[in-house]
Amino acid sequence: MGDKFKDLPYRNGVGIIVINNDNKVFVAKRIDNPKNFWQMPQGGVDKGESFLSAAYRELEEETSIKKVKLIKEIDEMTTYELPDHLLGKIWKGKYKGQKQKWFLMRYLGKDNEINIHTPKPEFLDWKWIEIDMITNVVVDFKLEVYKKIQKKIKIIIN
Numbered sequence: 383m384g385d386k387f388k389d390l391p392y393r394n395g396v397g398i399i400v401i402n403n404d405n406k407v408f409v410a411k412r413i414d415n416p417k418n419f420w421q422m423p424q425g426g427v428d429k430g431e432s433f434l435s436a437a438y439r440e441l442e443e444e445t446s447i448k449k450v451k452l453i454k455e456i457d458e459m460t461t462y463e464l465p466d467h468l469l470g471k472i473w474k475g476k477y478k479g480q481k482q483k484w485f486l487m488r489y490l491g492k493d494n495e496i497n498i499h500t501p502k503p504e505f506l507d508w509k510w511i512e513i514d515m516i517t518n519v520v521v522d523f524k525l526e527v528y529k530k531i532q533k534k535i536k537i538i539i540n
Contacts, residue, residue: 395424410507425444484534
């Protein structure tokens with residue numbers, strides 16, 4: 383990480399693990415990364431907003447998903463740092479990475495209710511994948527976060 387960015391704070395964020403009735407995980411491909419990387423819904427926490435409220439809001443903004451049941455709030459926070467080529471570019475250059483609170487939720491709706499073509503779309507495509515596959519499809523700098531989350535999901539649903 384470049385020296386001029388090391389003192390930047392982490393952005394407060396949330397991540398949402400959405401599982402269907404087959405315990406498969408929702409992942410989507412970002413518009414701003416044309417490579418074959420997929421991620422779970424995530425986003426920032428607005429000033430004065432709780433982590434859980436942010437999770438519901440981000441989930442709906444990115445996927446149109448509203449019909450979910452909270453299964454578990456993951457206890458500890460996870461962090462990741464942006465790679466050098468993204469520092470100073472993402473989040474108006476104010477943050478070096480993200481500190482996230484993750485939530486596991488069960489999707490109660492039907493697949494045709496999921497709509498990533500939102501007013502401010504972030505995703506090109508989406509799919510359900512096996513929990514074991516989430517670490518195979520994620521961008522490098524989020525890999526450690528996804529490994530931790532994968533372990534937690536498996537403990538909770540098994």
